[in-house]
Amino acid sequence: MGCENSENLLLLAAGELESPQAAALRAHLAACPACAAELEELRSGLAALSRLSELRPAPAVERKIYAATAGRLHRYRLIRPNFVRRYRSALAVAAALAVVFGWSIMADLLRPGPDAAALRQMWTATTANVIDSGVMSDELADLNAGDAWSQAGHQVFSGINKADLTGELLDLRDGVGQIEDELGG
């Protein structure tokens, strides 16, 4: 140890180190017993890991999970194309509004309030969470349990959910970039 090769040693042990680096490291290993010993330990750890058995839910539970999921396949096939497009837009709007509404809550809670960089970070995290999730109300309900920002997001989304998602709400999406620019200063 002490050679600061730990990361490359692990990649070598896992067979994932690129050839030129691997050759250089092997040359080093010939002259460095500490790194050679560390490599052996890592190989041994990986070998132990490879013996970890696979787990399975109980058959009855597995059947229940299959039934609960497979039953949704048809539904999503029927509504997928427009559904996804519409929801993505609505999500972007919800996330943007969550930031705007959330900001007013946070500004009260935290003084001095976060600066533009912090706001941008929150904005990014909120939109990433929501958009990555791909699904809306459950996800926002989860987020709702998280913090004041998400609570605001949930409230906003609940409102949106009841509204017609087409038309002027979609226009709000265009405001998202503008809000972000403003937050970014």
Next chain:
Amino acid sequence: MPPQIDPENLAAWVARCRDGDSAAFELLFEAFRGPLYSYLARTTGDRHLAEDLLQDVFLRLIENIGRYEESGRFEAWIFRIAANRVRDWARRRTSSEWVGSMTGRSEDSDEPGVLDRSVDQPPDEGLVRREEVARLETAMSHLEREEREVLALRHYSELSFREIAEISGCPLGTVLARSHRALLKLRHELEAAEKESEKKKSPRKK
């Protein structure tokens, strides 16, 4: 055990599943339920929670498969969904005092516990092998949650460390450092447990 699936078959299943073919979904379900469940159970240390998360992962698969782009490996895509579920669970745990009684599930313990092993061992496994597996599972359960997660992801998804970094949204250096630490801990703990077991087995001789 990572899924051993012919990539061409997998691509065909995914395409058919996207078209709403329930037989293709069943094939995907059968191929990935074990590795996904194992990853979720090893990481959370809670079988019941892992069952809930597994169902959630497959629901999200169905909801989002239309958006899956074939440029990336399907294994990475599906394990990313699972890793996101774990991340949400971990986030909820950390804010559990805020969540309070809303969840109805006790999530305030950091102890993952050792999973029930008896379900998973083939009957023909020898006693020595069973002891080894038990020691390995105990050693895994003693790791930090993030360490268990990265090792379980590596083992059950068979993704490379680079792919793991990508799907977990962590820098490669962080993933490697965490895995390195976890593997050495695992190794040392196993070594200690083996010594302990030997000591117990060998009768005291004068």
